[in-house]
Amino acid sequence: MKPSEKALVPFVSVDHMMQLIHRIGVEEMLRGLAEYIEADFRRWDLFDKTPRVASHSDVGVIELMPTSDGELYGFKYVNGHPKNTREGLQTVTAFGLLASVETGYPVLLSEMTMLTAMRTAATSAMVAKHLAPKGADTMAMIGNGAQSEFQSLAMKAICGLKTVRLYDTDPQATRKAARNLAGSGLEVVTCASAEESMEGAQIITTCTADKQYATILTDNMVGAGVHINAIGGDCPGKTELAPAILHRSDIFVEYPPQTRIEGEIQQLEADHPVTELWQVVNGTAPGRTGDRQITLFDSVGFAIEDFSALRYVRDQLPGTEFYHPLDLLADPDDPRDLFGMLQRSAS
Amino acid sequence: MKPSEKALVPFVSVDHMMQLIHRIGVEEMLRGLAEYIEADFRRWDLFDKTPRVASHSDVGVIELMPTSDGELYGFKYVNGHPKNTREGLQTVTAFGLLASVETGYPVLLSEMTMLTAMRTAATSAMVAKHLAPKGADTMAMIGNGAQSEFQSLAMKAICGLKTVRLYDTDPQATRKAARNLAGSGLEVVTCASAEESMEGAQIITTCTADKQYATILTDNMVGAGVHINAIGGDCPGKTELAPAILHRSDIFVEYPPQTRIEGEIQQLEADHPVTELWQVVNGTAPGRTGDRQITLFDSVGFAIEDFSALRYVRDQLPGTEFYHPLDLLADPDDPRDLFGMLQRSAS
Structure with a gap:
């Protein structure tokens, strides 16, 4: 028995996501994602917002990140297990879903390990476009793990970055990032210390x-x-910056109730002033106001960015072969006759 | 490029779930589910419990129901859109996931529209086994929608029900349920009023x-x-029983913080005494204490029941062909080299 059309949900696997990225082009897709994210920051007020729903254990965390703009509902499943790397597993894996608020029916299921890497980088670059000094073309990239190449390319595609200066406590990670970025059009400089990586850099990314x-x-x-684009401090007990830097910076955040728990500012008083980024994006709060100012994006990642990324993917799928229909929903001819549908499936 | 084993998550589609149910047998599976649910009620204290995370709109609700026993994490996505029926859509659709707490990696993705119908009925019958009068063999089934046949068969399989007396305001629904239950071994009586359906019934199910x-x-x-097995009152503003019945009954609930918002007892004071079912199951609270007592299961459905159902399904899958591997997780050879995995996928 074939499931009906209504029962089928388009599913984007990891392989299909990678093919979609190549079809569009990494940098073009980073630009597209940044546009969708910026558009959703502009209408931030519309969204249902709630801190992520976390289930903590000794070794990691599993989180659900839901949000809705009233028409679409989205959520992401994501784990964070730093010790996974030692076992040959990803620290972070993720998948996400979009559904119609009108019917409650899912309209897209997608891998989001790859997509989260893309949306995190696109968000950083969209924010840097608003906050980095004019003409910024050099970035220190401190921490050369899974996010580093995406960050570098997003800054190139969206902010005009020309040079990236790589540093990691593990030289192997730096070599990996340098190899992956060869031929990207970026000048890549590998550095032996964090200090060295920051020479001449107007943008400092820590991850x-x-x-x-x-x-x-x-x-x-x-x-x-x-x-400063601070990515790595993103859960309780995990920070990257000395508090003194925070006191010299103007701090910009996605969603204060979440960032105060998870971000760099967990080191500060609960009433330390921060600016919400959506207000910078829609012009109701100032961004960078002077040449000597230190701006700090205390990034933790928010559900709306995943929502924007899923929206973007959904809009790119029609006419491609980069998804397959998943028989996820029961759809009996008569909605009250679920049991009859089960009975008839026996034959 | 083939995804590695670690990247693949077993997925049970609606069609595979129906085949699994037939392979095991509906009644046998209802018994198995009731056993898993009862086992998890017995170790209720172990679980992370939180009221469901709901996103409400004018026309319905979309909910995430997470829980964890410290080894496995599970959640269900479920919508509730009463108006969907008029549009030929299901009121409720659902899917769910199990993941390893140790790694954060999903281990099962499954449809749960069919499975929720099964687990809801199995829960009702497991509870009735503890609370219904001894020798109860006749049930009034009021409301003959999608849940009615599952309820009837679960009461047969788990409580020894012999006769079900069907009533619905819509005679078509009653005819549908009677037709579906013909040949089930239950004596099926169709009734013209709720009063008539309750003649001789020791168990009264409202749905x-x-x-x-x-x-x-x-x-x-x-x-x-x-x-009384009250299933239909399961969200704010939705109840089925006159308050006077509640005052004459001993009331049993799954998780008080959720039931006080969603169940029949939303009509009562917030401190009206209720008994938690897990305490009846593990013997630390009394269940039925007298022949003339009215026991009421104010059922709203709780995350742990879905967790139990997913556990049951996971344990039945090995050796069957009723799932397929889903390329849901990115799994690069070097966890820090997600970008390299993306690059290599281009060729």
């Missing part, structure tokens, strides 16, 4: 993975007139 | 769908010495 209070940047390392 | 305060049972309809 390290240790689940502890770390100090990747100390106060004396950071000069005036830079934009 | 109607209107999203409003309704009074399916009035006080004078309910005699002493019965067990």
